[in-house]
Amino acid sequence: MGMVIYGDSNSGNCLKVKYLSDVLGQPYRWIKTNALNGETQKAPFLAINPMGQVPVVTMPDGRHLAQSNAIMLHLADGSRLIPTDPFERTQMIAWLFWEQNNHEPWIAVRRKLKSMLKKRDDEIDPALLINGNRALGIMNEHLGTRGYFVAERLTLADIALIAYTREAGEGGYKLADFPAVSAWIGRVDGDLGLPMVKP
Template identity: 55%
Template sequence: MALTIYGDRISGNCLKVKWTAEKLGIPYVWRETNVLDGETRTTGFLALNPAGQVPIVILEDGRALAQSNAIMVHLAEGSALIPADSYERAKMYEWLFWEQYSHEPYVAVARFQMAYLGKPRHELDAKLFERGGAALQRLEDGLEETAFLVGDRISLADVALVAYTRVAHEGGFSLTDYPRVVAWIARVEAELGIA
């Protein structure tokens, strides 16, 4: 029995789970779950995840697991995507926590509002762009000395952060001021086999 991933292909949070499974060669069944059509609010879906969010995975033993970064960590346990060195592993977690608190709420939210809800930039809170820009600068600074966010090899930190960074332009962010980020996106996409 394969892993089942409930996800929406417009969601970077869902795609990063998919990419992790693919990078690790974990077989899965994808169940497209359209957020815009309210599929995460149905009785059947809420029975799987009372929070009404994707992604959620149903493990081979039938247990459910939600929250993209928790799912990725579970899937990658014991793999090279989680650094063996305790300090580097902690740095990976630092980036994962930061991604959900200081990157995704701005870059991803601006993208969703503009690309999927059709709102023009001037109707959105200016703080989305201020804080999203600060997040992109933090990535730029974090890549000053290394090819990836935690050293010279890909980790879950890169998978998590590339998901929305690579489509930041859809949320009104220009990456031209972040050349290290642009080069890093290309490296991570190559490692994951995505384009």
């Protein structure tokens, strides 16, 4: 039995694991799992992941792993996508935590509310736009002098951050206001073989 990814293609967290597996040439079976209709809160799924979230990866030995960025660190261990220098590796991991605490909660959530749950702007907490724009500003500042987040080449930090950033327009964020981020999206899309996203 090969590797299985339980994922929802509307979820950037799930797409991270797909993008990474594709770029590593790691074969997998994708099991569509709806993150919005309650499926991940029901007993059969909770038996796989008690956290009640996608993605989950089932390894060839049948054991399950949860949390997109943890899964990526596991699958990419020993690959070119994780710096060997301990300091650079920690810088990369710092961006992975920042993504989950300071980017996904605003940018992914506002995109879900607008694009999937069809909320009007006045039904959405204004903090999501403010904090998401602050996150994009931090990324833009950092990328103003660099081609990639760390180590001057593609690492897991780029894959983790691009998943929701490339869809930020669907959340009402204006990527054109963040030119270094837009240029980086084009660069990483090329590295990953993804279609270009127009700002």
